[in-house]
Amino acid sequence: MSALTHTPGPWRWEYNAKHRSVHLVGGKPMYDLTVMDFERWGMHGAVPRFIEPSESSNGLMLMHRLCDRQDWIAPFENREHHAHWCAAVTHPDARLMSAAPDLLAALKEVIERDQKSHRGTIMSGHHCHANDCPTPTPQSLLMCAKHWRMVPREMQSRVRATFSVRSSAPGADPASWADYYEAAADAVEHVARLEGKPLDNSYRRMVPKWREFATKREAS
Numbered sequence: 001m002s003a004l005t006h007t008p009g010p011w012r013w014e015y016n017a018k019h020r021s022v023h024l025v026g027g028k029p030m031y032d033l034t035v036m037d038f039e040r041w042g043m044h045g046a047v048p049r050f051i052e053p054s055e056s057s058n059g060l061m062l063m064h065r066l067c068d069r070q071d072w073i074a075p076f077e078n079r080e081h082h083a084h085w086c087a088a089v090t091h092p093d094a095r096l097m098s099a100a101p102d103l104l105a106a107l108k109e110v111i112e113r114d115q116k117s118h119r120g121t122i123m124s125g126h127h128c129h130a131n132d133c134p135t136p137t138p139q140s141l142l143m144c145a146k147h148w149r150m151v152p153r154e155m156q157s158r159v160r161a162t163f164s165v166r167s168s169a170p171g172a173d174p175a176s177w178a179d180y181y182e183a184a185a186d187a188v189e190h191v192a193r194l195e196g197k198p199l200d201n202s203y204r205r206m207v208p209k210w211r212e213f214a215t216k217r218e219a220s
């Protein structure tokens with residue numbers, strides 16, 4: 001595989017009817033370089049010319065016919081014995097051209113995935129807190145319906161009770177926050193155990209900090 005880099009973009013086609021030529025131009029400064037043009041190849045047809053990659057051109061624009069550059073041609077894998085009538089073009093610009101449809105498809109997929117997850121966030125800004133569950137959930141609920149059903153009644157009511165105490169006087173009593181985080185952590189870990197997922201969760205990690213906070217508050 002070639003380690004050479006392609007000609008920088010943007011690129012554009014320039015069709016010149018007067019001089020009967022077609023150039024693909026690009027580079028920096030913009031359109032300063034010819035990425036590809038064509039020359040007569042015997043009596044049969046045309047051959048593209050590619051630019052000498054900048055790593056080896058010392059800043060000069062050197063164009064070479066593909067048929068004169070064996071180092072820009074390589075056999076297809078497992079078709080070495082066909083190389084004299086069907087081979088690959090390995091010039092970095094040529095490779096980029098043939099990769100364009102795949103690159104575009106991959107880019108569209110990334111954008112679509114990003115927009116989907118973005119839409120999910122806008123809808124609620126909050127998701128189920130069971131480990132690895134992306135289901136959008138109203139802010140007031142700890143988990144989506146499916147996961148909440150897996151939590152035993154007694155654990156559910158402890159989450160509800162501690163949440164309402166904590167919310168009745170927000171920030172006033174650090175112990176009530178610790179109580180709530182502990183109840184939530186128990187519920188999250190219960191579901192994780194049932195699903196065979198890691199128990200680690202942010203609620204459990206917050207408990208010691210808020211307990212310590214509460215103790216300091218009491219002492220002061």
Ligand SMILES: [Zn+2]
Nearest residue numbers: 128133144147
């Ligand atoms: Zn869930």
